Amino acid sequence: xxxxxxxxxxxxxxxxxxxxxxxxxxxxxxxxxxxxxxxxxxxxxxxxxxxxxxxxxxxxxxxxxxxxxxxxxxxxxxxxxxxxxxxxxxxxxxxxxxxxxxxxxxxxxxxxxxxxxxxxxxxxxxxxxxxxxxxxxxxxxxxxxxxxxxxxxxxxxxxxxxxxxxxxxxxxxxxxxxxxxxxxxxxxxxxxxxxxxxxxxxxxxxxxxxxxxxxxxxxxxxxxxxxxxxxxxxxxxxxxxxxxxxxxxxxxxxxxxxxxxxxxxxx
Amino acid sequence: xxxxxxxxxxxxxxxxxxxxxxxxxxxxxxxxxxxxxxxxxxxxxxxxxxxxxxxxxxxxxxxxxxxxxxxxxxxxxxxxxxxxxxxxxxxxxxxxxxxxxxxxxxxxxxxxxxxxxxxxxxxxxxxxxxxxxxxxxxxxxxxxxxxxxxxxxxxxxxxxxxxxxxxxxxxxxxxxxxxxxxxxxxxxxxxxxxxxxxxxxxxxxxxxxxxxxxxxxxxxxxxxx
Numbered sequence: 001x002x003x004x005x006x007x008x009x010x011x012x013x014x015x016x017x018x019x020x021x022x023x024x025x026x027x028x029x030x031x032x033x034x035x036x037x038x039x040x041x042x043x044x045x046x047x048x049x050x051x052x053x054x055x056x057x058x059x060x061x062x063x064x065x066x067x068x069x070x071x072x073x074x075x076x077x078x079x080x081x082x083x084x085x086x087x088x089x090x091x092x093x094x095x096x097x098x099x100x101x102x103x104x105x106x107x108x109x110x111x112x113x114x115x116x117x118x119x120x121x122x123x124x125x126x127x128x129x130x131x132x133x134x135x136x137x138x139x140x141x142x143x144x145x146x147x148x149x150x151x152x153x154x155x156x157x158x159x160x161x162x163x164x165x166x167x168x169x170x171x172x173x174x175x176x177x178x179x180x181x182x183x184x185x186x187x188x189x190x191x192x193x194x195x196x197x198x199x200x201x202x203x204x205x206x207x208x209x210x211x212x213x214x215x216x217x218x219x220x221x222x223x224x225x226x227x228x229x230x231x232x233x234x235x236x237x238x239x240x241x242x243x244x245x246x247x248x249x250x251x252x253x254x255x256x257x258x259x260x261x262x263x264x265x266x267x
Numbered sequence: 268x269x270x271x272x273x274x275x276x277x278x279x280x281x282x283x284x285x286x287x288x289x290x291x292x293x294x295x296x297x298x299x300x301x302x303x304x305x306x307x308x309x310x311x312x313x314x315x316x317x318x319x320x321x322x323x324x325x326x327x328x329x330x331x332x333x334x335x336x337x338x339x340x341x342x343x344x345x346x347x348x349x350x351x352x353x354x355x356x357x358x359x360x361x362x363x364x365x366x367x368x369x370x371x372x373x374x375x376x377x378x379x380x381x382x383x384x385x386x387x388x389x390x391x392x393x394x395x396x397x398x399x400x401x402x403x404x405x406x407x408x409x410x411x412x413x414x415x416x417x418x419x420x421x422x423x424x425x426x427x428x429x430x431x432x433x434x435x436x437x438x439x440x441x442x443x444x445x446x447x448x449x450x451x452x453x454x455x456x457x458x459x460x461x462x463x464x465x466x467x468x469x470x471x472x473x474x475x476x477x478x479x480x481x482x483x484x485x486x487x488x489x490x491x492x
Binding site: 231235240241 | 366367370371399402403420421422423424426435436442444446455456458460461462463465466467469470471472473474475478486489490
């Protein structure tokens with residue numbers, strides 16, 4: 001028994017050193033990336049897309065995959081599970097992510113936010129049947145999405161290059177790094193690893209993905225039909241959305257909006 | 268023994284995490300939060316009965332009445348679909364400052380285009396916005412729009428924060444950027460859950476023009492389709 005524990009410990013240690021490696025490597029990459037100067041300024045957004053041609057190719061590939069595979073799955077999910085059920089799934093997934101959300105709030109220096117996550121997790125787990133019902137949210141304590149990508153952003157790390165990854169979709173180097181760190185730091189993963197059921201964690205990641213894509217499908221369809229360059233439009237909304245998420249700890253008064261110059265009317 | 272060892276480990280971890288250098292930004296953000304709470308109170312007191320408050324209230328009323336009018340005819344079952352869309356387009360024309368939105372969306376390419384290109388673009392842009400919004404709001408199914416707060420932004424703008432409240436399901440935050448000009452309020456941007464329609468439009472157009480070799484006519488051709 002003891003023996004098994006030490007091996008697990010060793011594996012965990014190895015995982016952590018790998019993690020540290022990934023982490024430091026990404027930081028180096030990010031800082032290198034920031035020294036490049038081919039940035040696109042779009043309405044106050046700083047978008048850095050040095051791999052645009054490759055990204056566009058993968059984006060086109062993902063669109064094919066979406067049409068052939070992802071969207072039919074989402075349609076099926078929406079047909080089989082009605083909206084209240086899908087809300088339950090979303091709430092449950094958010095609830096089991098609480099330790100990560102909590103840690104990121106702390107790392108961002110948002111003590112109030114961390115307290116909120118804690119109360120939400122306790123209330124929703126106990127009263128909301130294991131997190132299926134967002135009782136705390138109903139009482140005015142709304143969910144705030146936190147991840148390590150946002151934490152890095154709060155610490156002043158830039159996005160680095162914009163990346164479109166096959167199947168997973170658009171993000172930035174910083175945010176993908178954050179995603180990897182979050183998933184390895186998740187106590188749920190340690191737990192499942194320790195009881196030799198780590199595959200369940202991949203089920204959870206799959207469920208996260210399905211949930212995210214389901215909530216995005218209408219928005220993306222709207223963006224596609226209302227834009228000329230769908231790729232550029234998605235890229236812009238990605239950065240705007242991440243900015244908005246990072247600002248959630250600010251009150252409405254401080255949250256920034258893009259600069260909008262006043263124009264002379266005789267143009 | 269094992270529990271003691273565990274506890275000492277936790278203790279050591281706690282000490283290490285406390286002594287870890289806290290990033291400057293994190294401290295700033297804590298201070299910012301405190302400062303923020305105070306400035307909020309200050310604004311509340313200082314702005315009592317002054318012109319700024321009037322402007323904010325005016326903008327709130329403007330957005331509220333615009334929404335009420337839209338909901339009024341979108342839920343009016345005596346009107347046909349075409350009549351509803353006609354009315355909606357008229358409302359958009361009266362309440363949105365199309366010229367300003369169009370100019371913002373073209374970004375730096377506005378100045379590099381000729382007068383004729385600008386006029387052509389302006390007309391096409393207007394049609395496009397009206398089509399997009401008619402489609403978006405055409406799917407109306409009993410949602411309500413609640414005006415919750417407003418604040419000034421810059422010299423002549425007000426951000427009115429509203430929520431689209433459906434009969435069932437999640438609320439959506441929609442911020443309206445309203446500009447006061449020539450004695451009238453006009454919408455110049457709609458920000459849905461932090462995503463600005465004007466900024467998104469601008470990114471789209473900028474990319475189309477850049478990839479077309481910097482020629483505005485490439486965009487105009489696309490808009491004509």
